[in-house]
Amino acid sequence: MTALVRLSGLQIAACKDGGVTSIVRDIDLCVEAGEVLALIGESGSGKTTIALALLGYARPGCRITGGEIEVAGHRIDRMDEAALRTLRGRVVAYVAQSAAAAFNPMLTIMRQVIEPALVHGLMDRAAAETKARGLFRALALPDPDTVGDRYPHQVSGGQLQRLMAAMALITDPALVIFDEPTTALDVTTQIEVLKAFKTVVRDLGTTAVYVSHDLAVVAQIADRICVLRGGTVQEQGKADQILHAPAHAYSRALVGAAAPRVPAEPIAMPPPAPGEAPLLELRDIVAGYGGLDANGRPKACILDKVSLTIRRGRTLGVIGESGSGKSTLARVVAGLHSAAQGYVNLNGVPLASRIADRSREDLRRVQLVFQNADTALNPAMRVGQTVGRPLTFFHGLRGRTRAAEVARLFDLVRLPAAIADRLPGELSGGQKQRVNLARALAARPDLLLCDEVTSALDPVVAEAVLDLLVDLRRELGVAYMFITHDIERVRAIADDVMVLYGGCQMELADARALGSGPHHPYSRLLMASVPHLKAGWLETTMDPFAPVPGQAGATADGCRFFSRCALAMPGTCDLVRPASLVADDRLIACHRELAEL
Amino acid sequence: MRRPRIALAVGATLVGAALLSALVGPLLAPHSIGAVVDLDVFSPSSAAFPLGTDYLGRDVLSRVLTATRYTVFISFVATMIAASVGIFFGLAAASGSWLDMVLSRLFDIVIAIPSLMFGLVVITSLGASIPVLIGTLAVVYTPGAFRTARALALNVAALDFITVARSRGEGLSYIVLREILPNLIGPLAADFGLRFVFVALLLSGLSFLGLGVQPPYADLGALVRENIAGLGFGAPAVLFPALALASLTVGLNLTIDTLTGGRKATR
Amino acid sequence: GLPVARTPIKGGRLRVATATSSTADTLDPAKQGIATDYCRGAMFYDGLTVIDEHSRPQMALAEAIETRDAREWTIKLRPGVRFHDGTALTARDVVYSLRRHLDPAVGSKARVFAQQMTEVRAIGTDQVRITLSGPNADLPIILAIPHFLIVRADTTDFRLANGTGPFRCREFDPGIRSVGVRNDDYWGTHAHLGEVEIFSIADDSARVNALMSGDIDLINEINPRIINQLKRAGFGVLESPSGGYTDLVIRVDQGHGRHPDFVTAMKLLMNRETMRDAIFRGYAKIANDQPIPPSSPYFNPTVPKRPFDPERAGFLFRKAGLAGATIPIVTSTAANKSDDIAVVMQDAARHAGIKFDIRRVPADGYWTSSWMKVPVGFGNVNARPTPDIIFTQFFSSTAPWNESGWKDARFDRLLLLARGDTDESRRRQIYGEMQQMVHDHSGIGIPLFVSSLDAYGPKVRGLRPMPGAGLMGYRFASHVWLDGA
Amino acid sequence: MTASLWVTRLIAGRIASAVFTLFLVSLAVFAVSLLMGGDAAEAILGQSATPEALAGLRASMHLDQPAPQRYLGWLIGLLHGDPGTSLVTGRPIGGMIAPRLANSLLLAGLTALVSVPVALTLGILAAVKRGGTFDRVVGIATIGIVSVPEFLIATVAVLIFAVTLHWLPALSSLRDVDSIYELLRVFALPVMSLACVTVAQMIRMTRAAVCDALTSSYVEAARLKGVPPRRLVLGHALPNAIGPIANAVALSLSALLGGVIVIEVIFNYPGVARLMVDAVATRDMPLVQTVAMIFSASYLVLVTTADIVAILANPRLRHQ
């Protein structure tokens, strides 16, 4: 069998300010027909660059400077723009990293999905629409007949990612490239999308290149794996071999980072003095968007009676899928969003609900660290400046003392001090996230609100940042509210875990107790959704979104998880909000008995 | 890349020439600016009068050299004020809803007051002097700068790093000046270039009203205007000031465009 | 060559563009203020008298005017005159037309003249008796000023004109245009033109371009610089030497003007030849700081010409203690060419060791807020038909527009003396002395008498200069015809 | 809340805020008119103003009433659709403005008809070829053209097409227009001159908006689908640029209505701008106020329309 895709000696360079820097060097690859090849490697290793080269495309500022690219008998490297145009979308199709950004917000989904078929003159509109609906069905999209009439913002991220795949598959291309199609999704959605992809790839016999940085994901779908680092191939081989017997040191590091983490050693803190108030205490917080109704509840109620406490030096993990209200919770604590009901106490003293009404001291004590370091750092400000500002603002440091303190902070987050003069654009993702952290630490806070600080990072870097957080906690005694959708991460860092679903608190438990004893059905679902570094896991796991047959939605007063709950009791769960079951190390909001869970 | 470098060179040369003429031009002027030196008017270029003479028989070269100083200086300062004030409030408006409300209404009103009325009120209450002139020009063009800056800043104000600064309790002026502004330098500079053109043109319009540069001095636009009767016979007196004005503004915009990496939004 | 029409051709439509018009355009003779108004007035109305090309009054709606003492006047009206609406002209109309100027609500610009008329009374239907507060031999000329055009009794609505004039008003749209059609029932010499359309183009070069493109036939206030160009292109230019002037106004009752040396020095700084050549391209006559033009029968040629003498001016400034001082001078486009006059003086001032700070102010509101209020400024005076009028309005101690604030009891006495005197040679002598007094003492510097310049298309015939104003003293419509070629 | 109801609310909100602004504008214009100095009586009498003549004329025009009373009277009249009568001509203001406004709208409309397509085409082309020679030439040319004073452009155009070539009339009097051909002839020069002024800014803003859209990742994604360039621009980039483009067009058009005094004077075109200048010169305050209201109303109408277009064009806002 001959290779469908062949890359040899591929070189790609970026031209910037007159200089030329090599991005990707000496890539030799081939993919057999019907095979799925995974490209794996850390952020910036050149995965996307190589994938795009298969379309004969280099991003603005970059150029393919050498090597041969052959796809389905076409010599891509020798084709001009017009010839490439007839190839793209027809012979090679591309599923972008972020479907949300790749869909045109102004056009309906159907128009965009069938566009490749129309511009290549493969079929007429009606035929294309029929085919698209077939693909929607095959990709397990809800409402396959009407979803095409919606606009991109009207469907969820996971659905968009599948719609993008439909768009790629509509022309029956010889090769499909999936560029990290699930990285931006939370675990439960990721499973759903992965399942759909796998089914389609198998059923259509598609040849695919699958780009990812997550080995566990790759394990589910790839036949062969190619490990990249710094623009060169480190190791190539059968999936089994790379996963179970990696030869290269970097491959081993990757496999190591993907293995389940040992829970962090609990950190010994002096026991609270009797009568000492907890550092942070939330009681019955109700928050949301839009005006308040007659009962004083917001029109769109995002958080519904959430209560929690965090003691000095402790870590609370908050988990839940996208849209469950995690960020809103952090915003309420940080004063960026006013709660409609309930109160927030800091050291036993009520915190004003708005920033403007908070004292500078209160602001200093609580610091928010954002998920996306790209947007959380001012691209026009040198990072030394960024970190130095809280020092001036809260502690009045200036000049040399400030510079010294900035250097100390950089050292604390394991960054070279020389980096202070750079702009964020000149840093890697992991470096940016550390700067982000250093800025929060500069205030010398008592509580750090970490909103998905590791989600945007590849596993190796994410590991490093997590380790750093653990170290800092030990060194500085800060408390964390650690928000994530990744239950593994929570297990690694938190003392207590709160599970949010639809703005309601489903479970509050000791982190070490996770995985043993009774749990809320949703918590179980979350835990089951974490991909395992084992081929075939995907097939055996349950489908997180499949509504339990015959179970419609609950009333407004019912349990939010009702429609997806396998243990739901119609007649009770859909009508009445469950009270909390109390066990020694956990609180579970459910109508079932503890023993049943 | 070669082309931007050529563009930059051309732009910088034009701006440099204007600046040079603004600085030392009046010293180089061969004749006194108000002196009637030629019995003929609108005379063509000659050895004695390289750019001919104007409608009164004054030396056009001397007048252009001096007028450049006024156009450059006044337009620059006025545009600078309009841009600074407009940008500060525009950025401030983008980060606060009631402030946005108040400022937007306020600037809508300023736009709505006819500039003729406004000019007259200014003259009757403050008299005509160069500071008043600059102030008037600035007021007329502040709302435009405000709108542009506000639209641009609305995009930036939604980004997380602004939220970070706000959650730290930073004041409005820190957020506006240190966090938002540096991200908008490019498009705002492009807007500045275009606004400079409009200011330079309005300057000559105001001098018609009596608010402008006082005789015997004039700005470039006013030179074009006072010599317009010479257009019919192609008098250099009308062509050269127009040319000087156009090359100044084109040069400035070319420079800004190439320095800030291409013309971005000028909304 | 082309056949040239010697005898006027009837009919045709003349399109005229004047320099100014606005929504303040009016068909009310009392409110007329700009050339466009006067032209329209002359088309649609008649006065009791009219001024001829020798500046003499001729009878119009009046058939005869008689007086014995220059105080009590009897006016006999022309019979058979009809208004455009068909009603006959009666003494009542005349009384109404003259007396309405006294009502402040009318806003008349001729109120000062009307106030001399202590009594205006109808005698029967065809005679009017006017009694003046004091003798004034010039009444027939005063009656010719445009504001005293005769309207129908009890007219308050001036949206259309109902006059007795050679044209009927077919359309009047203030600030846009007016159209007159020939009145075929006119009592006097019928006009040649069938129709006249008047509008205005404020922009000087646009006005000329419209003429040159053939869109219009007649324009006024042309820039003297383009006359050669116009003539070469086959267009006609009408120069009407007039007694109008732009004058330097130095208040002698405030500021430096209180010092007579300062006033004299300022007058000496006027380089009249340069002004005439550079600013007016020769279309002006050098004046001598007094308001009576050489064309007037009362002109006094013996007043010594004031030279351009910056050195002596410098000496006088120093004498007044003003060496190196900065003198603010207010100019405006409202006072025609005052900017340019000031600039020429400014250049001369440098040689006299003094600095002029020219402050140009808007034309808008100039007359109310700057004129006669600033220490040194400019005024703009249209030609007046008699020395009495100009001295009364601008120079007597009680003159409403005593621009420089100069007051002289002897001057006032001479004015009254001349006014009541019917002997021409005695008047000439008195007026001569008054010219000398103004030249010597008043704060007014009159550099030039400016000609009105109009231009017309190749088909326009019959234009000739009239004293006082351009466009044939605003009465072109009655005289012009269009060559049909 | 249903989508259409939400959009209706949003739009109603915009309109309400525009109306409120209009009220503030009326106050501001009135206040400024008080500061301006001089009144209609002084303006009418001009050189011949004497104190008692002034007093008499003022009384007859009701100018002796206190300012707030005059303002209220005018405002109440306006709310009833009657802006009152002109102090100077004594005619109803509505009747004076209506034909002029129609003229101005006609001129602005024709100019928009010419300049908007030209500006959009050039702006889009420049964006497509950004960085290329065409883009640079358009960029320099637009700046070059805006920096030539409009009276110079208009005068040059008249000199060439009317005086020298005799192809077109130098004046744009509306009366003699009886065919489309005549209409085109009469409006050719003023429309061309005005278009020069407005087109430049529209080109720049269109270019910027399309450039923004063209560098977005959905356009890159579409390119990777094999979408040809023309479709990329018209089908993908342009719909996203509609909001900013509508805003640019609205701003330029509002400048057309108010800022064309020079063009109106040179072509002797009876529009509102000249009416405004006249009214200010004669201190005909009811007229000034009413025209100022019309200016700001048209500005607000245009800007609000642009807002609404942006809302309707954006499915994200349409189906919140």
Ligand SMILES: Nc1ncnc2c1ncn2[C@@H]1O[C@H](COP(=O)(O)OP(=O)(O)OP(=O)(O)O)[C@@H](O)[C@H]1O
């Ligand atoms: N236009 C460009 N100019 C210069 N350098 C670029 C450009 N685009 C990408 N790069 C660099 O090329 C390298 C490879 O980028 P690429 O996007 O292929 O990485 P990746 O492996 O897909 O990373 P990620 O996981 O973050 O998507 C990176 O170091 C990046 O900084």
Ligand SMILES: Nc1ncnc2c1ncn2[C@@H]1O[C@H](COP(=O)(O)OP(=O)(O)OP(=O)(O)O)[C@@H](O)[C@H]1O
């Ligand atoms: N400004 C807003 N107006 C209205 N609804 C909002 C607003 N911001 C967020 N929401 C909604 O509130 C819900 C919770 O949002 P939140 O950002 O707290 O979720 P999250 O748990 O942090 O999700 P993710 O994991 O995607 O970050 C979502 O359904 C979101 O659509």
Ligand SMILES: [Mg+2]
């Ligand atoms: Mg990538």
Ligand SMILES: [Mg+2]
């Ligand atoms: Mg979130």
